Amino acid sequence: FYLGWSQGTVQMFYALATVEESFLQDNLYKFVAFAPCTICPVDGPxxxxxxxxxxxxxxxxxxxxxxxxxxxxxxxxxxxxxxxxxxxxxxxxxxxxxxxxxxx
Structure with missing residues (x-):
């Protein structure tokens, strides 16, 4: 299991997109993302x-x-x-x- 909160959700979404599929198939049963990932607006140029x-x-x-x-x-x-x-x-x-x- 992987329980993600805030930055932890971003890290897992990154891993899901980039890490070898077989590694996650062998080591991850379920991913729960508890907090939303948001991007703050840019505060200037x-x-x-x-x-x-x-x-x-x-x-x-x-x-x-x-x-x-x-x-x-x-x-x-x-x-x-x-x-x-x-x-x-x-x-x-x-x-x-x-x-x-x-x-x-």
């Missing part, structure tokens, strides 16, 4: 995201607000400019991967 969050990996920043955030935040501000620096400034945010933030 695509160029905003390209200039901020989506550019983090290009300078070697793959997680945000983690144990090395002071170093990475300085790199974001120095190399990507004020808009990216403003986006990344958060004193109460929880650590997460840039990939996860990009998808959610």
């Amino acid at each position: 695509e160029s905003y995201w390209e200039d901020t969050l989506f550019s983090f990996p290009s300078i070697g920043v793959y997680d945000i607000y983690g144990p090395n955030w002071d170093r990475d935040y300085a790199k974001v501000c120095d190399q990507l400019g004020q808009e990216a620096c403003d986006y990344a400034s958060c004193d109460w945010c929880q650590p997460m991967s840039v990939q996860s933030e990009s998808h959610w």
Whole structure:
């Protein structure tokens, strides 16, 4: 059985679309998706995201607000400019991967 909630439903839908069929046939009996998957509307032009969050990996920043955030935040501000620096400034945010933030 696989019980998915929110991001877990997205992960299973991805697996169902991409993982070898025989693996799921052998290992998955039933999939229950408890929470709907939705996409939030974009809060501005695509160029905003390209200039901020989506550019983090290009300078070697793959997680945000983690144990090395002071170093990475300085790199974001120095190399990507004020808009990216403003986006990344958060004193109460929880650590997460840039990939996860990009998808959610």
